[in-house]
Ligand SMILES: Nc1ncnc2c1ncn2[C@@H]1O[C@H](COP(=O)(O)OP(=O)(O)O)[C@@H](O)[C@H]1O
């Protein structure tokens with residue numbers, strides 16, 4: 001009897017392999033990051049892909065969940081699979097109403113679930129915000145992008161979701177980037193680490209890659225720094 005109990009104990013299973021614990025329903029709960037921003041082209045998918053691979057390369061088990069019918073994350077994933085065989089991360093899709101169920105399932109078998117969302121803020125976004133341990137809001141260095149964040153901020157507040165603005169396409173030492181950064185700080189928490197405006201982000205995305213797949217670069221360095229910062233907030 002005692003042996004049977006020990007064999008079924010989650011702690012016992014967890015000690016055998018780092019991933020064994022995640023197979024015990026109700027025992028392991030990975031974290032969820034939702035990436036949202038009303039403005040298209042602000043960098044949601046770029047952020048999703050680059051953070052996912054950065055964390056996968058640290059040994060975390062990462063699932064991407066695409067809720068954008070445009071499916072650019074899916075195209076990236078298929079390209080990646082063709083190129084590398086093993087993409088290193090998992091990908092699922094969900095419609096707006098399926099997000100909660102998918103997140104619930106995925107967080108039981110992954111350390112981290114990253115949800116990419118369409119460029120709109122409406123009631124459909126609520127489940128993705130509700131599930132999130134952290135909502136990342138990319139803001140490209142323009143006031144138009146900044147104005148577009150109000151909607152997601154309001155909705156996130158209503159869902160009691162923690163938010164973090166990530167400045168994207170930032171141009172070092174420009175007045176505009178600094179103005180946008182200052183204005184963003186008035187709205188809520190802003191990540192200390194920014195992503196610069198770099199062709200590497202666009203190039204790698206089209207090739208099914210991330211900036212962490214290649215040689216060391218400024219882009220890789222800033223993604224690593226942002227991943228560290230977010231990991232600290234989420235205790236990953
Ligand atoms: N920091 C950046 N530097 C250069 N290009 C970027 C950057 N972030 C995003 N892009 C490019 O801008 C386009 C839109 O980005 P994307 O991540 O698809 O935005 P969204 O998912 O918010 O619509 C893509 O071609 C992407 O490669």
Ligand SMILES: [Mg+2]
Pocket residue numbers: 044045046068072116117
């Ligand atoms: Mg996108």
